[in-house]
Amino acid sequence: MSDTRPPQPLAGIxxxxxxxxxxxxxxxxxxxxxxxxxxxxxxxxxxxxxxxYHPKWGRESIDFSLLNAGKKSLAIDLKDKRxxxxxxPLIREADILLEQFRPGVMDRLGLGYDAIxxxxxxxxxxxxxxxxxxxxxxxxxxxxxxxxxxxxLLALSMGDPARPTVPPxxxxxxxxxxxxxxxxxxxxxxxxxxxxxGCYLDIxxxxxxxxxxxxxxxRGLCEDDWPETSNGKxxxxxxxxxxxxxxxxxxxxxxxxxxxxxxxFCDVTELPDGFRDDAEDPxxxxxxxxEIIAAKTAAEWRTLFAERDxxxxxxxxxxxxxxxxxxxxxxxxxxxxxNEEGDMxxxxxxxxxxxxxxxxxxxxxAPPVGAHNDSxxxxxx
Numbered sequence: 151m152s153d154t155r156p157p158q159p160l161a162g163i164x165x166x167x168x169x170x171x172x173x174x175x176x177x178x179x180x181x182x183x184x185x186x187x188x189x190x191x192x193x194x195x196x197x198x199x200x201x202x203y204h205p206k207w208g209r210e211s212i213d214f215s216l217l218n219a220g221k222k223s224l225a226i227d228l229k230d231k232r233x234x235x236x237x238x239p240l241i242r243e244a245d246i247l248l249e250q251f252r253p254g255v256m257d258r259l260g261l262g263y264d265a266i267x268x269x270x271x272x273x274x275x276x277x278x279x280x281x282x283x284x285x286x287x288x289x290x291x292x293x294x295x296x297x298x299x300x301x302x303l304l305a306l307s308m309g310d311p312a313r314p315t316v317p318p319x320x321x322x323x324x325x326x327x328x329x330x331x332x333x334x335x336x337x338x339x340x341x342x343x344x345x346x347x348g349c350y351l352d353i354x355x356x357x358x359x360x361x362x363x364x365x366x367x368x369r370g371l372c373e374d375d376w377p378e379t380s381n382g383k384x385x386x387x388x389x390x391x392x393x394x395x396x397x398x399x400x401x402x403x404x405x406x407x408x409x410x411x412x413x414x415f416c417d418v419t420e421l422p423d424g425f426r427d428d429a430e431d432p433x434x435x436x437x438x439x440x441e442i443i444a445a446k447t448a449a450e451w452r453t454l455f456a457e458r459d460x461x462x463x464x465x466x467x468x469x470x471x472x473x474x475x476x477x478x479x480x481x482x483x484x485x486x487x488x489n490e491e492g493d494m495x496x497x498x499x500x501x502x503x504x505x506x507x508x509x510x511x512x513x514x515x516a517p518p519v520g521a522h523n524d525s526x527x528x529x530x531x
Contacts, residue, residue: 158185173327225520
């Protein structure tokens with residue numbers, strides 16, 4: 151039987167990926183899942199550092215396996231000019247180049263945008279860094295915690311300053327790096343269709359974090375009242391956006407922001423009239439709701455919340471969430487990856503719509519270091 155399924159939207163697009171760790175590899179994975187062919191360029195021998203992380207899943211770390219499934223690997227020494235020559239034919243036919251070095255590193259290697267675009271003017275060259283290609287901080291080393299700390303996001307999300315919590319989501323890497331990189335690469339592909347020209351993309355993770363805080367920025371600019379952790383409308387200062395402890399030590403995620411949902415929430419919890427106008431004394435209302443929620447179990451509240459729309463749910467841990475029937479019915483975990491021992495696990499649930507993503511019967515694996523050296527070099531000769 152012939153395969154009548156339509157080709158994926160990025161089928162035929164070729165990506166040279168010089169990135170490591172999370173932001174660039176996730177961007178490359180998203181492009182790969184939409185049909186692009188992604189060639190990961192790594193150092194010979196050990197490959198990129200994430201391969202050595204723990205826990206291991208077969209030969210590689212599970213982190214590397216999840217982020218690099220379906221890609222190819224070319225291992226070359228970028229400081230060896232003779233080996234660099236192998237890249238020239240690949241650069242000529244590439245559509246996209248992803249890199250994540252500090253500013254200036256690719257230029258020193260002879261692989262900066264000017265050098266690459268001279269070989270291939272149509273290439274879309276995407277650089278992902280913490281602070282961008284220019285500015286006083288452009289050469290600073292950092293990780294996600296530094297980037298969210300520099301932009302005010304950490305100050306809004308670390309909880310009680312006396313016992314600060316490290317946020318579990320790598321917001322800078324993903325929301326500030328991977329997603330903006332993919333969005334702008336796709337825009338650049340559309341622009342190239344119209345003009346025939348490639349372009350350079352300067353993706354600064356810190357720049358892209360401010361869009362995550364529009365509510366806080368708006369309040370600060372409009373009223374000169376800058377939200378802080380635990381006192382803002384969305385950071386714990388309101389009873390309408392709060393986490394409450396149940397009798398059995400579970401938690402209720404309560405988000406009845408709009409008045410209609412707040413009214414329903416007040417009815418379900420039987421909140422006394424004196425506390426329903428939460429603008430009068432938000433802390434008093436929070437304290438009273440805590441007392442009420444603590445009197446029943448999570449199961450009891452789940453049943454009560456199901457009877458009225460009030461934007462409330464019981465907090466699930468990650469294992470519970472991955473067993474949730476809703477996500478399985480939607481096919482979130484249908485795709486699988488396989489290691490060299492034949493073990494299978496769900497693939498990363500990338501934000502690619504099902505009609506564009508790789509078909510669910512495709513099982514992919516992450517490549518060993520330099521797995522495609524022989525075939526690529528043979529082809530180039």
